Amino acid sequence: MIALLLILIPLLGGIITFFIKKEEGARTWSLLAAIATFIVAILGFTICNSAEALTYKAPWMGLLNSSFSIAADGMGAMLCMLTAISFPIIFVSTWNTPYRKAKNFLGLMLLTQAGLMGVFLAMDALLFYFFWELALIPVYFICSQWGGEKRIKVTFKFFIYTFVGSLLMLVGILYIYSKTNSFDITAFYNAQLPFDQQMWVFWLFFLAFAIKMPVFPFHTWQPDAYQQSPTAATMVLSGIMVKMGLLGLLRWLLPVLPVASYSWGDTVSTMAVIGIVYASLVALQQNDMKRLVAYSSIAHIGLMCLAVFAENKSAVQGTLLQMFSHGINILGMWVIVEIIERKFGTTKMSELGGIAKKAPALTIFFFIIALANIALPLTNAFIGEFLMFNGILGVDPNISKYGIPFAVLAGIGIVILGAVYTLKMARNVFLGETNSLTESATDIVFHEKAILGIIAITIIVAGIYPQHLLHSFEDITNSILNKSDVLHLLKTKH
């Protein structure tokens, strides 16, 4: 029931929002719907987290052996939680941002939330595909309608890219379905396609996920889309939507096509490493805060993709934790960028400077989030990155022989270059002398402090005491690794 509510509340809330005439009313209503979802999520994952509450199954397309089957396992619950936290934060942080026809904007946002929840919860391949596309359509309309100057072209590129990916995934799903005759996830896990088929079906799925994450060389849609979209949509895209790709890898790729994931592991890892180094280098050159954050996000996602293909417990646990942490951190980063853009009308670092003197509270929050972005100890990202690097370095030599070079290159990109560009942004924007633009700056107001406070507290709490979160991933990590344990499979064959 909880699982169903997580989809239904934003869905119905979103549809109702379209019919609210007054802007104020629409904003309040959508915030209430988002908070209601958040409360349901909290209740669901803490108090009534029984198996019955978290699963829901209803007959749907009987002729096709597809059912409306949703369930929240450790990974799904975590991502739903992330989505549920993010939307109230997004709505509050953009409370004062003017939007033409705000009701349509907010309604589409809530529909996106429903689609995302569906993706994270779907336990049926066809349902997964449905939600995968449904999360995209409202975002397409949001970005094309309310984005920056070049929005139509950029969003269209983004849309076509992801649409190609998802259609290829559809072919993959249909191909496995032609063997299993059921879309249920357990049927997919038991499909066990022969080796030569796995090898090419892998790419049908992987392309969809790689475009969504995005992994080099499929990332070209991303910086433009992040820059041109309205910030609220960028928060959704970068904080939550990229996790769809990672979830796809962990839930639909590794366990379904274990042999191919093993065989292509090094190829994918190489792409991820190139992406990390490349994105970090490009991030160094950026003058626009939005583009810098976008490239930094590509690098971080690349690391998670690399860790997934290390296929060991430390790496997968780290990835799951980092999926949550990255969502929170980048959300905080965008909230600050949004505030700066609203105050000064620009996000160019060369035009800003010295904000620390005028807005100390904003600066403190920025530094907490920036340090989390660099993964300093005591921040949430530290635990995740530590576990991931540990996993990549300790990768079983039968899975990949290149654990050490991968880890070193990724380390250069994420740890060293990451610190360089993040601190460069801190220096150019917040430190130094004020200029004519930032002279008259004012500090942030209460509701902005509140949401940044929540983000900062989450960062620090998860950094000091990650045990609870890690514990909740235990089962799902084991089951993923169990199903994708190729070495075991190979041993029994010989």
Next chain:
Amino acid sequence: MNALVLSAIFGVVMMFSGVFFKRNAPIKTTGIIAMILLLIANCMEMKGIKLFRFDVSAFMSFTDYALFFNSLAIFATLVYLLVTSGEMEKIGRNLADYFALIFFIIAGITITTSFTSLLSLFLGIEIISIPLYILTGADKKNLKSNEAALKYFLMGSFSTGILLMGIALIYGSQGTFSIDKMNFITDAKSNPNLHIAGMLFLLFAMSFKASVAPFHFWTPDVYDGAPTVFTSFMATIVKAAVFVGFVRLFGGAFATMEKTWSIWVAVMIAVTLFVGNITAVFQQSVKRMLAYSSISQAGFLLFAVYAMNSAAREGLLIYSAAYCLATIGIFAVLSKMDDYSFEGFNGLAKRQPVLAFTGTICLLSLAGIPLTAGFLGKFYMLKAAINTGQNLWLVIFAVIMAAVSAYYYFRVIQAMYFKEGPAQSVPATRLEKYTLIFICVLIVLLGIFPNAFLSWLYF
């Protein structure tokens, strides 16, 4: 049988209604009521109530599948009449004749979908084609319409000749017209060239009627030149019916020769998808874009012929329903516009929110976005093709082409919603608006609950 006899009678009734009624309104009402009666009569036959008992078993057999498709076609025509009859009367003075011709086409459709003899296939195809030639040229004062009608007539009669030639060759080889009695097993003595040539002639002729590449060259000119309301009819219901006949012919008569023709069909699918989609991308006029897009949709429909399994048969029904509804909807929106270019749609969402919204749903369905019927149509076709287990490159090629098609469909949505401009359009009447909304509701319902639709087939 009910539908066949009644549609012929109603056709004659409609012709005379032009004599009795001087104004257009009663003609329209008569036509719509007649269409509803036709739908009821056909549904009665689905339930086993036969109004006419002639023995036509040598020529036609009204199977459940054919009856179901006929209901679908008649229902789609009813929706089509509701949404476009207002525009139809602006074309010329002979409204009663247009209605009569549409009823005759329905008669042709019922024959084409249920033939068992090649002769009745020929009759069906001709009964469909000849009224279409006239409807194409209905806008008598318009040079483009005249040109389109002449072109269509010349090319169409030529392809009919090929169809006849094919039938003659098959008759020469088999000594029968009945598709159930054909037997193409080749032994050392018999010469296979005769029936292979006949089969190919039939394949080409049917491809022509269904506007499958490389026999599609008439399509853009004819669809562009014909009055928009009639383009809508011939690009949807007629085309779907031809495909049902196509499947019946190749699944029935030529089923044993599948190895020979399946590779031809596979290549034709690829060419059709490629030509239709790539050319549509470069069009400046929405109407011409839709003409090319209908070619590319024919490529997807052709999967039903290629796969020839139960998923393909179901898929053909869903795809036809989805495609007919969405295309009728988008053509109804188009017929309200003053300017058919992409720029002409700029800013339509502000001026005509209902038209823009319903048009968007139709376009999303044509592009195959989930939750719309169009997705399920594509889904079934791809599923059918994958189930055959061969030529998987074709499936991957088809989805890439589907992504290309999203490009040009979304260009219209972009123009309507995201661009500013003075989209000039004739305001739609209340009936048209409600019918358009009804179409959208059907598209979405069919996209979520295809079971409810298909279960009628299995009753």
